[in-house]
Amino acid sequence: MKQKLNNVPKQIHFKERDIFWVSIGENVGCEEDGKGLLFNRPVLVVRKFNNYLFWGAALSTTQKRGQYYHAFLVGNKISVALLSQTHTYSASRISANKIGVISQEDFVSLKQKLALVLLG
Numbered sequence: 045m046k047q048k049l050n051n052v053p054k055q056i057h058f059k060e061r062d063i064f065w066v067s068i069g070e071n072v073g074c075e076e077d078g079k080g081l082l083f084n085r086p087v088l089v090v091r092k093f094n095n096y097l098f099w100g101a102a103l104s105t106t107q108k109r110g111q112y113y114h115a116f117l118v119g120n121k122i123s124v125a126l127l128s129q130t131h132t133y134s135a136s137r138i139s140a141n142k143i144g145v146i147s148q149e150d151f152v153s154l155k156q157k158l159a160l161v162l163l164g
Contacts, residue, residue: 065143068102
């Protein structure tokens with residue numbers, strides 16, 4: 045699957061606050077898995093490093109609460125950012141399907157909560 049993703053010529057334009065379907069793969073242990081044939085999962089672009097690499101947070105629709113989760117609305121649906129499931133992704137993992145954009149207010153709140161999680 046990784047070879048297929050790496051060999052697909054595409055230029056996906058993305059920016060911070062965007063939410064895309066991302067092929068995150070089949071993971072081990074407590075890591076979040078992608079679903080379907082491409083092992084896709086919604087991911088929020090938290091920080092764009094360049095046109096090829098970003099730091100993202102996996103999302104879930106399962107309502108979870110606590111310091112490692114951040115719930116927000118996208119359209120009329122609640123999404124939960126899994127703050128403990130953030131890492132860098134290649135833009136090659138992004139599928140062409142953009143889901144939406146988190147509001148500026150929710151994004152600022154999410155980044156503040158994420159800083160507390162990461163820095164203690």
